[in-house]
Amino acid sequence: MKYRKEGDHYLVVFDKGDELVQSLTELVAAESIEGGIVRGLGGVTNVVLGFFDTEKKEYLRKEFAGFYELANLVGDISLVDGKPFCHLHAVISDAEMRAFAGHLFAAEVSVTGELILTPGEKAPRQFNDEIGLNLIDL
16 A cells, blocks of 8 residues: 545555555554545455444445455544544445445455545544444534
């Protein structure tokens, strides 16, 4: 992964083989970013997407082992227990142009990953018992 600060945002380029979520989390920690937004695209493999089951209060996860276009990556940066947390959602598409979307747990970069990270206000999260998730606490 390579990155540079440009004005009020960071340009980030992931290399083939980088684990996207882990690498982004490490960048956010290294730069002491406590809030912000992320958007990006690229090519990925070994993707894990999730759908939050509101009745069970847990994520249903699905693995995607082939090669996929990362057609859209969007998310926010916040803090959970004082540590950086990247809340990311992704849309991936296969060779048949079928799209799959959900909460992004993991993705290995297969070609490149390009994103823009715009730091913002500090955004702490608190666990919400009713919902079953760490929600941004304003």
